[in-house]
Amino acid sequence: MEIHQLRYALAVAHDGTFTAAARRLHVAQSGVSAQVARLERELGTTLFERGSRAVVPSAAGRVLLPRMRAVLEALDRVEDAAAELSGLLTGTVHLGAVAGLGWAPFLDALEEVRERYAGLDIFLREGLAADLQAAVADGRLDVAVVSWAREPLASLQSWVAVTERVAAVVPQDHEWATRRSIRPRDLLDVKVICTSHGTGMRAAYETMMAAERLAAPVALDVTLPSTARALVARGLGVGVLTTSHADLPDDLTRVEIRSHHATSYLGVVWRGSPSAAATVMLETLRRRLAA
Structure with missing residues (x-):
């Protein structure tokens, strides 16, 4: 079992087809299919039900894919910790924001992180508040600036x-x-x-x-x-x-x-135990938005 196989499987689960996953990963579709099939053989179970138009997780996949995501997140935290020990923060932050948020403190936070942490890649996704919360909950986003009526999703921390x-x-x-x-x-x-x-x-x-x-x-x-x-x-x-x-x-x-x-x-929502990179974004957002 190899790390890239887990990433390929999670990409297929996210995008719904091998073709879409390969496009986002910038690899050949045949390579994604072959690596996922190899992973399934090593695990002794089928992760996906393959239809003519879409690929959906099988019963086993619904159990194993979240655990694969947890493994990758744990590896990311190890890499973040090593980067912190060396004094250089690197990594990727997947940030969400409600569509049309032109609030100056939010934009200031993005600018500050970009200027202070040159090794940190920021990917921003705009969307509906409910969709962004769901994306944070299942690991597709690290942090999101969203709105809610009473409480955000129960699985999320918020400010x-x-x-x-x-x-x-x-x-x-x-x-x-x-x-x-x-x-x-x-x-x-x-x-x-x-x-x-x-x-x-x-x-x-x-x-x-x-x-x-x-x-x-x-x-x-x-x-x-x-x-x-x-x-x-x-x-x-x-x-x-x-x-x-x-x-x-x-x-x-x-x-x-x-x-x-x-x-x-x-406010801001995130999952428990954020990575070092996500923590930098989270703390910068909280400080800028509070001001």
Whole structure:
């Protein structure tokens, strides 16, 4: 059993086909297939069920693949420790961030890590908060900056950078623009613009409305907060978005929603026992975002 065989098997499990795994690993597809088959022979079991369109883990694979990932993570920690002893931090950090996060402290953290640790490779992936949390939980990401309505996934550790409020966002000439607040049930009478399922904003909106025993209709479902704000500016509906100093500025008016449940959180999530490289990113994010 060789280390690269474990990496090939995990890549196949992640990408769903031998071809996609080979493309990401920059090796021939035949090489990936041969090495995974050799690994299966050495283990005496089949790791994957091979279909015409996709490859999925077998019953044995669902047990063994997470253990292979744990072995590789342990090896990475050994390499990180050796690098620390030599005074040179190297390695790779897979970082996630909610789509459209243009918050200056977040960008400052990336810049600081790049400048201070030249041997450290950073791979950044934007996405939906729910998807990013799942990626951290199963080891595809090391650290992620995400939002959540009540708690992140139970398997993750977390730190809250910003406590946000769910607010109605309207143009300055909207009838609500001069009001101090609205009730959650007022949202039932307008076309709501909100981000998609899987985002922290959508989870916060739906959590609030469920606590108020109300439906949570959405007329315009978008991916990015910036798209929602652009639609609001055109008068196409009322935005339901979180508002904090992490938001980019705009010329819209935010109206408070009177609810004890109109709260959301933006913060950092990670798995237990992060690598030295991931710890550097984590500590830099916490310090920059706290400032």
